Amino acid sequence: MNDERLHSIDLYDGASIEIVNRHGQDPEPGVVVPNGLRINGANVAVPDGATIRIHDVKEGEPVSITLTVYVRELVIQSWNTGPPKGGTVNPCPPT
Template identity: 45%
Template sequence: MFQGADIEIIERRTTADDQPGFLVPNAIRINGVEVAVPADANIQIHEITNGDIVTVTLTLFARSISIRHEVSA
């Protein structure tokens, strides 16, 4: 069974006095794990409609990449 990922787009504020306004993300978590994102990367949340699932496009730094076949048990 497949399931979607939990994506958290976070703006960490430096002080409690920071005023709310535009969200400027500086941290991303996928399934609770913070991932490295280039400083100039775009985060795109695609249009959300009643009949569609939510999709997000992120650019991340990869520690490793594995492309392979796998046999289901």
């Protein structure tokens, strides 16, 4: 990532990601077998078999990850124009 892009990112807007073992014991000291994911303190469901990739960590650069999660609600909008007409897209409407 070039310096110009790095300095345009507000690192405080990043998410807090916790990859945790919620129950059970780890196979040995220092080895964590994760079975839970929290984003900004909220438990998030992850599909079976999904992987979480932590990209290379380099000094002075923000850390990034790639993950797959189930979505309860999806909002796609421009920061400049506000919410889209019709509100949000809800892939799982209440029954």
